[in-house]
Amino acid sequence: MNSIPLIDFLHLKSNDLDIQNHAIQKLDRACREVGFFYLVNTSIEKSEVNGLMSSAKAFFALPQSEKEAIDIKHSSNHRGYGKIGEEQLNEVNQADWKETFDMALDFPADHPLVKKYPGMYGANQYPQQSDIVEALQAYYVSAFEVSQVVLSSMAQALNLEANFFTRCFKDHVTVLRMIHYPPRPEVDHSNGAGAHTDYGCITLLLQDDIGGLQVKNVKGEWVDATPMKESLIVNIGDLMQRWTNDEYVSTAHRVISPESGVHRYSFPFFVEPDYETNVECIDSCRTENNPAKYDPILSGDWIQSRFDATYAYRETE
Numbered sequence: 001m002n003s004i005p006l007i008d009f010l011h012l013k014s015n016d017l018d019i020q021n022h023a024i025q026k027l028d029r030a031c032r033e034v035g036f037f038y039l040v041n042t043s044i045e046k047s048e049v050n051g052l053m054s055s056a057k058a059f060f061a062l063p064q065s066e067k068e069a070i071d072i073k074h075s076s077n078h079r080g081y082g083k084i085g086e087e088q089l090n091e092v093n094q095a096d097w098k099e100t101f102d103m104a105l106d107f108p109a110d111h112p113l114v115k116k117y118p119g120m121y122g123a124n125q126y127p128q129q130s131d132i133v134e135a136l137q138a139y140y141v142s143a144f145e146v147s148q149v150v151l152s153s154m155a156q157a158l159n160l161e162a163n164f165f166t167r168c169f170k171d172h173v174t175v176l177r178m179i180h181y182p183p184r185p186e187v188d189h190s191n192g193a194g195a196h197t198d199y200g201c202i203t204l205l206l207q208d209d210i211g212g213l214q215v216k217n218v219k220g221e222w223v224d225a226t227p228m229k230e231s232l233i234v235n236i237g238d239l240m241q242r243w244t245n246d247e248y249v250s251t252a253h254r255v256i257s258p259e260s261g262v263h264r265y266s267f268p269f270f271v272e273p274d275y276e277t278n279v280e281c282i283d284s285c286r287t288e289n290n291p292a293k294y295d296p297i298l299s300g301d302w303i304q305s306r307f308d309a310t311y312a313y314r315e316t317e
Contacts (some may be wrong), residue, residue, distance in 0.1 A: 003213065004225055004233070005030040006038045007147065012153045017236065018220045027150075028157035035236045035251030036215050038228055039150070039204070044142045048204065051135035052178075056265045060099060060133050060180040070125035074101065076118050078307055079103055080125035084182070096193045097185075097220070097257045101127075101178040103136055104169075113171055117275050119307075120173050120300050126255045140176045143204055143269040147174070150234060151204060151271070158244065165201065168273035173300065174200075175272065181264035184257035193255035198237040199306040200272035200299075205233040210264040216252040224254070239272070239302060243286040275300030 011023035030037040061068070064083075072080040082100040103124045106115050113121040126133045151165040151278045158164075181193075195216070207213060213233070215226040225233055241250040277299040281292035285287065 004036045004038055004223075005034060006040060006228075006231075007234075008041050009039050009043070009149065010041045012149055024153050024157050025151055027128050028075070031157070031236055031240075031248040032156065033085075033218075033249075034215075035249040036225065036253075037132055037234050039146070039193070039232045039234050040228070040230065042146050042232060044139070044146060044232075048050055048135070048139050048142055052139045052206070052266060052267060053208065055135040056101075056178045056180065056267070058129065059101060059127055059178065060265075066128075067085040067099075070127065072100075072125075075122070075125055077104075077114075077120055077122035079122070093240075098179050098181045098193060098255075101142070102175050103177075104173055104175045107171075113275065117300055119304050122260065138304075139267070140174075140269075143176065143206075144174060144271075145260070146232070147202065147204055150204075154202075154248070156238075158247075158282060160282065165280075168277040168299075171274045173272045173275060173303065175269065175270040177268050179266045179268070180260055181255065181266075183259065183262055188234045192264045192266060195252050195254040197241075197250040197252055198235060198268075199239065199268060199303050200270050201235040201243075202237055202271045203235050204269040204271065205235070206267040207233065207268075208265045210258055210262060212256045212258060212264055213266070214254050214256065216254075222254070237270070238306075239299055242302075243282055243285075245281045245290065245293055247285045272303055273299050 003071045005026065007027050011019050012027070014020045023096045029039065032305055059258055068083065070080040072086070074080065079102050082102070084097060084099050096209045106123050107121045111121065148166045148169065152162045155162055155164040158275060207227050209227045211224065213221040215225050217223050235253065236248045238250045240248050253282060275298060279302070280296035280298055281294065286292050
């Protein structure tokens, strides 16, 4: 992998089947060979992107006490604010030098799924500022629509029905996260986010122009995922790799903390299906000589196990 491929979202949606099929084939190669690609010409309005960026700067500039009033530790379903050092993505490295805010779909307390899976379903913890909440919700809706087109294209690339993946998103646990990477302290702390793979199906990442994201290529070298204006970076997650029997690769990546005086903001959109989605090897991804490598697992069980491994507050004695 010398570079990260570029996919045109409009081509994936094109009514011209030749254009659409060419884009789907290009996406398929990117998923197999790299696990990352840039996505351009999406349907997300620039005003929504700007609103989200402004909201992140406003939220993370709030007094620490106000942010910690919605600390993720207060949430049974992993929603709210995560302070610096709360998460450690690389389990053998130092804690991440970042602060976060997580939200997903709101489910009322009396919803059957909340009662059954309280660790994944429930209400969000929102900041008090209504304009920040509105910006988060607007971007969530738009990013989700983009994700469903990408998943439909992946299904077609794998010779499946177009709705093979998207049908699993009725009561999904897709998470929008805001991340603030403060300038690293004088004592070296370049570990903005430790080397890791993502847990879900795919991730749609919006990032500012600061840079710092690096992707590990097949030679084991770290390659910069340089910010590209008006684009998203899409990567394969662990669930999709399991589903496709390693045909689609969940690639390791990390974030280097900004230099002194620089703040970085990014917005991963973790596309994760319904908790009870049975992730089992796709028929088109296994043969007699290449049998299924993974046992079937419920999507939610997998994701919750990864939360437990990377967040100190979820560890049990």
